[in-house]
Amino acid sequence: MSTAPGQEAKSPLIRLRGVSKAYRRGDIVVPVLENVDLDIEAGAFEAFMGPSGSGKSTLLNLISGLDRPTTGVVEVGGQDLARMSDKELSDWRAGHVGFVFQLYNLLPVLTAAENVELPLLLTPLSRAERREHVAAALEVVGLGHRMGHRPPQLSGGEQQRVAIARAIVTDPDLLIADEPTGDLDRKSAEQVLDLFEVLHHELHKTLVMVTHDPHAAERADLVRHLEKGLLQ
Amino acid sequence: MIPLYYNTRSLWARRLSTGLTVLGLGLVVFVFSAVLMLANGIESALASGGDPRNVILLAEGSTSELMSNVERDALRALGSAPQVASSVEGNPLVAGELVVPVLLPRGDGKESNINARGIGPESFAIRPTVRLIAGREPRMGTNEVALGEALVGRSPGANLGGELVFAEERWPVVGVFTAEGGAYESELWVDVNRLGPAFDRPGLSAVVVRTGSEQARDAFIKGVEEDSRFTLEAKSEPEYWADQATWLATFIRVLGLFVSFIFSVGAVLGAMITMYAQVAARIGELGMLRAVGYRRRSVLASILIESAVLGAAGGVLGALGALATRWMEIRTLNFQTFAEIRFGFTPTPGIMVAALVFGTLMGTLGGLLPALRASRLSILDALRA
Ligand SMILES: Nc1ncnc2c1ncn2[C@@H]1O[C@H](COP(=O)(O)OP(=O)(O)OP(=O)(O)O)[C@@H](O)[C@H]1O
Ligand SMILES: [Mg+2]
Numbered sequence: 001m002s003t004a005p006g007q008e009a010k011s012p013l014i015r016l017r018g019v020s021k022a023y024r025r026g027d028i029v030v031p032v033l034e035n036v037d038l039d040i041e042a043g044a045f046e047a048f049m050g051p052s053g054s055g056k057s058t059l060l061n062l063i064s065g066l067d068r069p070t071t072g073v074v075e076v077g078g079q080d081l082a083r084m085s086d087k088e089l090s091d092w093r094a095g096h097v098g099f100v101f102q103l104y105n106l107l108p109v110l111t112a113a114e115n116v117e118l119p120l121l122l123t124p125l126s127r128a129e130r131r132e133h134v135a136a137a138l139e140v141v142g143l144g145h146r147m148g149h150r151p152p153q154l155s156g157g158e159q160q161r162v163a164i165a166r167a168i169v170t171d172p173d174l175l176i177a178d179e180p181t182g183d184l185d186r187k188s189a190e191q192v193l194d195l196f197e198v199l200h201h202e203l204h205k206t207l208v209m210v211t212h213d214p215h216a217a218e219r220a221d222l223v224r225h226l227e228k229g230l231l232q
Numbered sequence: 233m234i235p236l237y238y239n240t241r242s243l244w245a246r247r248l249s250t251g252l253t254v255l256g257l258g259l260v261v262f263v264f265s266a267v268l269m270l271a272n273g274i275e276s277a278l279a280s281g282g283d284p285r286n287v288i289l290l291a292e293g294s295t296s297e298l299m300s301n302v303e304r305d306a307l308r309a310l311g312s313a314p315q316v317a318s319s320v321e322g323n324p325l326v327a328g329e330l331v332v333p334v335l336l337p338r339g340d341g342k343e344s345n346i347n348a349r350g351i352g353p354e355s356f357a358i359r360p361t362v363r364l365i366a367g368r369e370p371r372m373g374t375n376e377v378a379l380g381e382a383l384v385g386r387s388p389g390a391n392l393g394g395e396l397v398f399a400e401e402r403w404p405v406v407g408v409f410t411a412e413g414g415a416y417e418s419e420l421w422v423d424v425n426r427l428g429p430a431f432d433r434p435g436l437s438a439v440v441v442r443t444g445s446e447q448a449r450d451a452f453i454k455g456v457e458e459d460s461r462f463t464l465e466a467k468s469e470p471e472y473w474a475d476q477a478t479w480l481a482t483f484i485r486v487l488g489l490f491v492s493f494i495f496s497v498g499a500v501l502g503a504m505i506t507m508y509a510q511v512a513a514r515i516g517e518l519g520m521l522r523a524v525g526y527r528r529r530s531v532l533a534s535i536l537i538e539s540a541v542l543g544a545a546g547g548v549l550g551a552l553g554a555l556a557t558r559w560m561e562i563r564t565l566n567f568q569t570f571a572e573i574r575f576g577f578t579p580t581p582g583i584m585v586a587a588l589v590f591g592t593l594m595g596t597l598g599g600l601l602p603a604l605r606a607s608r609l610s611i612l613d614a615l616r617a
Binding site: 061064067091094095099101105106108109114 | 233234235237238241242244245516517519520521522523524525526527528611612615
């Protein structure tokens with residue numbers, strides 16, 4: 001496992017202890033994650049693999065504060081997410097997490113720049129500062145010239161890069177990507193993965209990615225396997 | 233805050249359903265504002281029938297001449313007030329008048345109910361708008377009558393040179409007058425000292441006074457109110473006629489508001505269906521917004537504002553449609569005075585504001601449940617959708 005230089009002594013950014021998650025289907029309780037312990041250092045780039053239904057997305061949702069564990073502790077940046085209220089979690093996500101979804105989840109009626117600006121509207125930044133950040137983020141993903149275009153006018157790969165710009169525009173500690181290349185062709189997927197490496201190596205972001213694609217997993221510093229809710 | 237352009241563009245992206253919903257909301261707002269404009273038009277049309285320098289004095293508590301009973305003693309005292317104008321001959325322009333309902337036979341065998349006004353020597357001079365268009369004024373001390381234009385031909389003998397029969401007496405018609413569309417056009421005028429005895433009515437309905445100016449009128453009204461000798465209610469003539477229109481205007485308003493309310497239920501349901509469809513189609517988008525950090529109440533506010541925009545668009549459409557009715561003129565018979573009245577749809581800034589508020593309110597109401605639903609979505613369910 002690799003960590004960013006000078007961070008060896010620090011406690012991990014993400015710390016899961018005894019985390020279990022079960023869903024209730026009617027009267028039946030379906031266990032999805034069982035007693036997961038996990039440490040991810042700040043600045044790491046890790047990939048999770050495993051068969052469908054093994055609980056990868058569920059784990060990612062717990063780490064990113066979209067969901068709460070049934071039991072156990074989920075600590076990110078020293079904060080216990082399980083104890084936060086819905087409101088506190090919203091604010092925490094806004095400040096600390098950038099999301100990249102499999103299906104990009106852009107607003108089709110907004111331009112690329114407006115989509116990227118969305119998380120910034122939750123910050124106290126001025127309009128001019130926001131415009132600067134948006135331009136910078138789109139520049140990073142190589143789409144500075146497509147700012148005024150709407151998602152339907154962009155290819156899947158371009159849309160995913162806009163989504164990455166949206167994820168990094170607030171400069172969050174943690175980037176979460178659930179099958180970010182799942183809907184992309186080889187070439188677009190490589191572009192997205194190249195971008196992840198840039199974010200990891202040059203901007204020292206912590207990246208946690210779920211993927212089915214071995215090529216994608218190869219780019220990560222560490223690949224973990226999940227099997228029936230158990231971390232291997 | 234989720235930006236407003238997200239809402240407006242999403243509405244525009246589904247312009248067909250948005251358009252139909254706005255149309256539905258607009259129709260209700262149209263009915264709502266047109267009815268208010270109509271009631272307003274009736275009021276101002278009837279008020280225009282009065283002369284602003286004239287004052288009508290009724291018994292306290294009475295709202296109409298037909299119900300009022302005033303002692304004759306008041307006449308002399310009122311006539312000596314300094315604000316009262318004088319006729320060319322130097323007489324104070326004051327008249328004691330009596331209004332009684334009279335049944336006249338109609339050509340078709342039925343009867344029509346009209347008002348006979350017992351007048352004094354100065355009644356014509358007090359009302360410059362009342363002008364003879366044929367014949368002459370009835371002489372005092374006789375049964376001669378002058379007919380309002382609207383009554384001509386309404387009953388056998390109701391024409392110049394004809395003769396009416398009521399209260400077991402004969403009443404020859406010696407003149408016909410107009411009143412510029414005012415309610416007097418459907419009255420017959422005759423000496424109050426002949427009309428009263430014929431109906432066994434020794435008192436008066438009202439005293440009518442013409443003052444020198446509108447300032448004098450206000451001073452006169454104030455003087456009467458402060459004078460303990462009188463238990464009279466003084467109103468300017470336009471105000472009196474506007475009050476007479478009030479029941480009709482109120483009736484139209486209540487009926488219109490009732491109909492608008494019924495229609496609005498449909499329009500609100502329409503807005504609700506549209507907004508439910510919007511939310512359903514955009515669940516994934518809302519889930520993303522929640523994931524990146526927008527709170528539940530931001531989503532709630534966003535969908536509510538979107539519904540309000542939808543409603544406001546309906547309000548604008550309806551108000552503009554209602555404004556387009558301004559050129560229309562309606563002529564009808566005033567049910568109370570039987571005079572033909574002409575009126576239009578008269579808009580006011582207040583009605584326009586009310587129309588916009590009404591539209592916005594309907595939209596917001598329709599968006600309430602969809603907005604609640606959107607804000608209560610679980611992020612994960614929404615993202616999966
Ligand atoms: N809200 C829910 N209610 C009930 N069961 C759920 C819910 N969410 C997930 N599950 C179940 O939990 C299990 C793990 O789901 P999860 O989405 O984490 O799998 P995954 O590893 O991401 O699979 P995939 O590779 O197909 O995305 C599955 O069996 C799924 O059906
Ligand atoms: Mg998954």
